[in-house]
Amino acid sequence: MxxxxxxxxxxxxxxxxxxxxxxxxxxxxxxxxxxxxxxxxxxxxxxxxxxxxxxxxxxxxxxxxxxxxxxxHPDPVLIPGDAKERGRVIWWDKYADTVLMPTGGKMFFNRVVAPIFMKKPGNDEMADKAEAEELPVILDYLEGEVPDAGAFLVGDTLSLADISLASPFANLSHAGVTIDAKRFPRVKAWTESMLAHPCLAGSVARERAFFEKIGAPRS
Known part of the structure; x- marks a missing residue:
């Protein structure tokens, strides 16, 4: 493929x-x-x-x-057959794509894509406003929804829900965003656990190595 x-x-x-x-x-x-x-x-x-x-x-x-x-390739299952669990997986996939990603994208594009890859200034005001005003609303919701570190969003096994929701947090990290461990302890612990999962860890490690190699400033 x-x-x-x-x-x-x-x-x-x-x-x-x-x-x-x-x-x-x-x-x-x-x-x-x-x-x-x-x-x-x-x-x-x-x-x-x-x-x-x-x-x-x-x-x-x-x-x-x-x-x-x-x-x-149905094995191993990432989208469960149970109606309620399937609905929840689709919900989390959609939430990640249409709520978390657009907000995170304002930070990642203006702090990373524009200055590093496009060689032009990003809109710092847009990025800062998204981090200060939009992201906390999302994290407040997620703090009451995500499970303990090492557990999964739907059922007792890894699903597309976990992958979809965790993936944008790598971009937030690349854009210099740090999740407040005191205000959002569950979100921070769960996302760090998921980004360390073998299915995501390889991509995240290569990306971080790239930024370290080029000396990109990250907080």
Whole structure:
């Protein structure tokens, strides 16, 4: 399987984590947003990452890809068959993609993507406002929802819910965001535990090594 994108994207990191759990061989072909690469654009008509080419079957959108992988490779289960548990997994996947990611993206884009990859100033005011006003509201909600470190969001095993919710926290870390352990102890402990899980740890370690190599300033 070919995966188009960069693991710096939480959406791509999510797909890589699912493939890692399923022990599916893949090749990551690095592309950027709206990349003109014809193979990528054939798989992603909107020019967004991630996209895949699985022996000629092309598909875009991280959630669609994860559901495809789950159906094609059902073991181990990441999207449970129980109706209530499946509903909760889909909820957390959607919450991560549509609530946590847009807020985190304001910090990651303006503090990392713009200055480091695009070589232009980011909007520091936007990033700071998102961290000061938007993120605490999200963390307040999550503090009452996430389980203890080492436990899982849905049921007693790892699921797509855990992968989807944890992945954006790597980007927050890359953007210099530190979760207040006194105000949000459960969120901090759970996210650190999940980012250390084998399905995510490899991507996160490579990304951190990259930032250390280029000497990117991170608080």
């Amino acid at each position: 070919i995966v188009y994108g960069s693991s710096m994207s939480p959406f791509v990191r999510k797909v890589i984590a699912v493939l890692t759990v399923k022990q599916i061989d893949f090749k990551l072909k690095t592309v950027g947003f709206q990349d003109p690469d014809p193979d990528f654009r054939a798989a992603s008509p909107l020019g967004k990452m991630p996209a895949i080419d699985d022996d000629g079957f092309k598909l875009a959108d991280s959630s669609a890809i994860c559901h495809y992988i789950e159906a094609a």
